[in-house]
Amino acid sequence: MQLRHLREAERHVAEGERHIADQEERIAVMDRAGHETQLALELLATYQTALASHIAHRDLIIYEISRRS
Secondary structure: OHHHHHHHHHHHHHHHHHHHHHHHHHHHHHHHOOOOOHHHHHHHHHHHHHHHHHHHHHHHHHHHHHHHO
8 A cells, every 4th residue: 555655656746847847948938938937936836845745745655664664
């Protein structure tokens, strides 16, 4: 069961990393085109916060698995 949770947490981390990369690219395109990027930057910060939570959760699962082994 914990391995299933670990796989799911790893998937969340990977998705979060993709969201951040995509958003950074969107911001760069918007910036080059001279568009306002404040809301896009705020969304990027939200993605970064969520990724940090996903990483912490994944690390906790890894710790629990290693503790029980």
